[in-house]
Amino acid sequence: MKDEKKISSAVIKRLPKYYRYLLILQQMGISRVSSNDLSKRMEITSSQVRQDFFNFGGFGLQGYGYDVTLLVKEIGNILGMDKINNMIVIGAGNLGQAIANHTSFEKRGFKIVGMFDNNPRHVGDIVRGIEIMHSDRLTEFMSNHSVDIAIITVPREYAREVVDKVVKLGIKGLWNFASVELEVPDDVAVENIHLSESLMALTYKMKEIRNRKAKVLKKTESK
Amino acid sequence: MKDEKKISSAVIKRLPKYYRYLLILQQMGISRVSSNDLSKRMEITSSQVRQDFFNFGGFGLQGYGYDVTLLVKEIGNILGMDKINNMIVIGAGNLGQAIANHTSFEKRGFKIVGMFDNNPRHVGDIVRGIEIMHSDRLTEFMSNHSVDIAIITVPREYAREVVDKVVKLGIKGLWNFASVELEVPDDVAVENIHLSESLMALTYKMKEIRNRKAKVLKKTESK
DNA sequence: TAGATTGTTAATCGATTAACAATC
């Protein structure tokens, strides 16, 4: 059996974006899309769309385009959404609760099965039908339930500790909001959310726009 | 005056990451770093570090390395953090409150100056010293205060409406958590947070790890 | 001075775009 060639990370990074746009098309009741259509919506080239899908063997039909439903399914599968992902939220403060309330995840097979917090003020509260448990019960819970992903929404100073704990308990996926660098075994996947990086990207863009304006103004003056 | 050459977006995207690592060094009391040190921590090449900084003229000293404090300042300036950024939170639910409570922003000159919500249940509550106001007061507030950035944490169905409103009121930066595509004039900067894309990136990684394991297992068996 | 490490150019690598034959 020949080794399938490695898909480049540039392509992978675009997949969730394709997925998102395809869901929008689906909601609009559009069942078929050409690489050209899709590329215009997403502000990329049609060549890139075809090239990207070609990496996976191609999902389209010459002279017709791509079937939206099929494409959603195929890309979903590539991204690992062909199964239910059971998730627990560790840290049931505002952020943890915000995520638990985010209904659109559930539609895509991401299911919150437990929430944990150290703070007695939160323990016992119900969020979207899930009772917040004390963190002491984490070990017991994880040995009785199948949990795929732990969402880390504790304050940063507790993050490493709880991560070590769930890793020991066998977790294989971490969605980390605690902006701490985590060290985990290489069979555990980590995705970090760095909100501050996004905020800085915003101020950079704002600065660029201000500079652009200043330049145009200067040009006009010197005329 | 010659046009300074355009910095590539690949470089820009790395700047917040450099910034983050440099802050860690600073906290550790390290005042000087070589491209080699930094590259190892960040898991990139030292060549890239030097090349990246060279884009801005170079911040280092031959035979010595880079001064951490200087570097933090320079990169901060490039990213537009050389000024206070006044921000308002629109949508004071769990997510809006979580962001308002995120203290590390404030240290970097990101200051929440107002919070707004439609829901009377939230109005009047105090979050980190800021009273949540009814959205009706947005227009009045913005004409009396200097606001740089609006953080959009309303449910997606209200997002476009409130964005149109603040754009009309002159906002120049939008940090959008509502996973809706926004259309704004081209002098308004937008940074979108798509949490679901990050979550899909995680399940993709998890799937890759599972596949890798399966392959190793197969190899072992066939021996 | 000798050693270290940047600044900077050149070489390589990979990703994007162009082009068009294949085919529905």
Added chain:
DNA sequence: TAGATTGTTAATCGATTAACAATC
């Protein structure tokens, strides 16, 4: 069939890495 649009290769472009002279 004619028209449309993908699949797929080749060309181009840009980003990363290598190398080393400059210089602290």
